Amino acid sequence: MKKWIKELWQNIIDLKSESELATILKTGELFKEMQDSLEANQIIIDNLNTEKYELKYEIFELNKEISDLKISDNDKLLAIDYKKYPKQSNYTFSGKRVRNWVTKNNTEVQPVSGKDNDTIVNNALRYVMNKFTYISDKEGDQWLYADDSWIKGYGDCEDGAFLLYAMCVKSGVDHRRLRVNCGPVTNPRNTRDTVGHAYLTYKRESDNKWYIIDWCYYPRKSLNYGYTWSEAKEYFTCWFSFNSDAVWVDTNIYGGKK
Numbered sequence: 001m002k003k004w005i006k007e008l009w010q011n012i013i014d015l016k017s018e019s020e021l022a023t024i025l026k027t028g029e030l031f032k033e034m035q036d037s038l039e040a041n042q043i044i045i046d047n048l049n050t051e052k053y054e055l056k057y058e059i060f061e062l063n064k065e066i067s068d069l070k071i072s073d074n075d076k077l078l079a080i081d082y083k084k085y086p087k088q089s090n091y092t093f094s095g096k097r098v099r100n101w102v103t104k105n106n107t108e109v110q111p112v113s114g115k116d117n118d119t120i121v122n123n124a125l126r127y128v129m130n131k132f133t134y135i136s137d138k139e140g141d142q143w144l145y146a147d148d149s150w151i152k153g154y155g156d157c158e159d160g161a162f163l164l165y166a167m168c169v170k171s172g173v174d175h176r177r178l179r180v181n182c183g184p185v186t187n188p189r190n191t192r193d194t195v196g197h198a199y200l201t202y203k204r205e206s207d208n209k210w211y212i213i214d215w216c217y218y219p220r221k222s223l224n225y226g227y228t229w230s231e232a233k234e235y236f237t238c239w240f241s242f243n244s245d246a247v248w249v250d251t252n253i254y255g256g257k258k
Helices: 003-015 018-072 117-131 146-152 157-170
Strands: 178-186 194-203 210-213 240-242 247-249
Touching (some): 157 178
Antiparallel strands (some): 178 194
C-alpha cells in the first residue's frame, strides 16, 4: 500500500473514535447498497422500455395485418367483374333516378381529342384532374349534370365522374365501355376508414380490362391506366353502377328500387 494512503488511514483512526469509524463504514455499506439498488432498477427500467418498444412494434405489425385482412377479405366482394350484379332499367338512390345523370344530352360539354378511345379517356381524366376543382356539397348530396359541372368548374366526386362520362361519350367512346360506380372506398385521408364514393371505370379497348378512372380520390394511380379494377385494393364492392343503358345493383346491399 502506498505510504500516503497508510498515513491518511492512520490519521482517520487517530481522529475518530471506534463508534465513529463504525458509522463511517456503515454509511459506506449503505451507499454501496443504494448504488447497487439504483443499478438494478435501471436494468429493470431498460428492460421495460425494450418490452414497450417491442410491444409497440407488435401492435404496429398487427394493425398492418388487420388492414391487409380488411382489404383482401373475400367477403368484401372486391368488384372484379360486373356479371354478378343484377341489371335493371333504372334505379332510385336517395330519391334520384341515377341513369338520368348520364342519359341527358349535354350541349355545353366539349369533347377531347386523342388518337384512339383509350387515349381519349386518359386525356379526359387528365383534363378533369387539372381543370375541375373538388368542393364538397354544403347541404346534403347535390348531384350536378355534366353541363352544369362544365360551366361551374367545381363539384364533388360524382359531379366529376358524370363530367368524365359525358366528355368521353361526346368524344366518341362507346358508352358500353363506361360505368359510373357508387360504393365504399378506402378514405385517402384516413386509410383505416371507408367512405362512400363515385368514380368512373372504363373497359380499355387494348386489353378489354376494366380500369379505375378516378379524378379525385386516387387520381395518380388512375392516370395512364395504372390501376385495373381487379387490383384496386382501395375500391371495395360497389353498391350500384350504371351507364346510359342500364343500372347494375348489388341487391345484397340495397334492394333494387325501380
